[in-house]
Amino acid sequence: MANVAKQLDELVRFYCPGCKTHHHIQHGSDIGPNWGWNGSLDKPTFSPSVLVTYNGADAGQDGAPPAVCHSFVTDGRIQFLGDCSHQLAGQTVDLPPLEGV
Numbered sequence: 796m797a798n799v800a801k802q803l804d805e806l807v808r809f810y811c812p813g814c815k816t817h818h819h820i821q822h823g824s825d826i827g828p829n830w831g832w833n834g835s836l837d838k839p840t841f842s843p844s845v846l847v848t849y850n851g852a853d854a855g856q857d858g859a860p861p862a863v864c865h866s867f868v869t870d871g872r873i874q875f876l877g878d879c880s881h882q883l884a885g886q887t888v889d890l891p892p893l894e895g896v
């Protein structure tokens with residue numbers, strides 16, 4: 796089963812086990828940030844790193860900053876950097892297979 800799904804021509808998504816949601820990667824030539832992608836759905840590599848900030852469950856409460864997810868995806872594995880605000884910070888895990896792909 797694939798770890799990455801094509802969303803649109805120039806957009807792919809993967810399921811992030813740290814955020815428990817999908818992240819989207821633009822890899823084409825459109826305006827905006829574009830990532831390098833090795834074209835693999837099973838063992839994807841994106842470059843440079845993927846940095847996502849969003850309003851997580853505890854964001855903004857008691858002055859907390861937005862949630863942060865910062866990772867390198869290499870060969871189907873996701874390496875979470877130390878600045879992630881979720882519990883997988885500092886760990887490297889396999890990307891989970893996507894359902895229904």
Ligand SMILES: [Zn+2]
Binds near residue numbers: 811812813847864
């Ligand atoms: Zn994430």
